[in-house]
Amino acid sequence: MGREFLSLFDHWAESYDDTVSGHDEQYEEVFRRYPAILKEIVERSGQYVLEFGSGTGNLTAALLREDKKVFGVEPSDAMKKAALQKGIPNVFHDGDFLSFPAPPFEPDTIVSSYAFHHLTDEEKKQAIHIYSNILHSGGKIVFADTMFQNQAAHQAEIDKAKAAGFNQLAEDLGTEYYPSIDVLKQIFEEEGFSTSFYQMNDFVWIVEAKKRE
Numbered sequence: 615m616g617r618e619f620l621s622l623f624d625h626w627a628e629s630y631d632d633t634v635s636g637h638d639e640q641y642e643e644v645f646r647r648y649p650a651i652l653k654e655i656v657e658r659s660g661q662y663v664l665e666f667g668s669g670t671g672n673l674t675a676a677l678l679r680e681d682k683k684v685f686g687v688e689p690s691d692a693m694k695k696a697a698l699q700k701g702i703p704n705v706f707h708d709g710d711f712l713s714f715p716a717p718p719f720e721p722d723t724i725v726s727s728y729a730f731h732h733l734t735d736e737e738k739k740q741a742i743h744i745y746s747n748i749l750h751s752g753g754k755i756v757f758a759d760t761m762f763q764n765q766a767a768h769q770a771e772i773d774k775a776k777a778a779g780f781n782q783l784a785e786d787l788g789t790e791y792y793p794s795i796d797v798l799k800q801i802f803e804e805e806g807f808s809t810s811f812y813q814m815n816d817f818v819w820i821v822e823a824k825k826r827e
């Protein structure tokens with residue numbers, strides 16, 4: 615479920631790491647400070663980490679370097695293959711945000727970078743409900759993704775992308791399910807989490823949601 619954008623990633627897998635390095639002008643701002651964004655997630659994570667949408671494994675590798683146990687969930691075979699080709703240990707499993715195998719440990723942290731916007735807001739709610747049942751009090755969800763303060767800010771970025779001739783970015787911003795911060799905050803709060811949001815560039819914010827006692 616929530617896999618409607620999967621074919622995009624099967625095609626993007628080979629060049630994805632060039633994009634995150636800033637080589638695609640349209641996505642330069644989206645991926646500005648990418649290493650710092652992954653580092654922030656790692657620093658906010660506990661020892662037992664469940665990761666969704668691991669892609670080519672950049673966040674996975676950063677977590678493993680800090681000796682954390684990681685259970686990666688990724689629906690695209692091509693992305694998993696790209697991660698393994700880089701020599702990242704095979705901690706990856708087929709699945710998605712809503713349907714995934716049980717990790718062999720109790721996660722204290724659930725992480726994701728640049729992926730949660732593939733779910734509609736209704737699916738996001740279902741996902742957070744599932745995670746609320748997995749995590750104990752004090753457990754955390756740490757997600758980095760494109761999100762906007764409100765609808766007007768979202769529309770302003772679409773208009774800016776169009777004016778710059780960044781048609782692919784404009785279409786992406788208009789069709790995928792980038793949330794507004796208020797909606798996301800409400801979803802987390804309703805499922806028993808306290809949230810903090812940190813802006814990392816013009817598009818990407820980190821949400822840290824801690825399960826209340």
Ligand SMILES: C[S@@+](CC[C@H](N)C(=O)[O-])C[C@H]1O[C@@H](n2cnc3c(N)ncnc32)[C@H](O)[C@@H]1O
Pocket residue numbers: 615616617618619620623634666667668669670671672673687688689690693709710711712726727728729732733
């Ligand atoms: C933009 S990439 C991000 C990869 C990596 N997390 C990073 O930060 O570079 C988005 C990833 O989410 C995956 N994805 C797409 N739909 C998904 C879903 N419903 N559940 C989990 N992952 C999904 C894609 O296959 C892709 O690997």
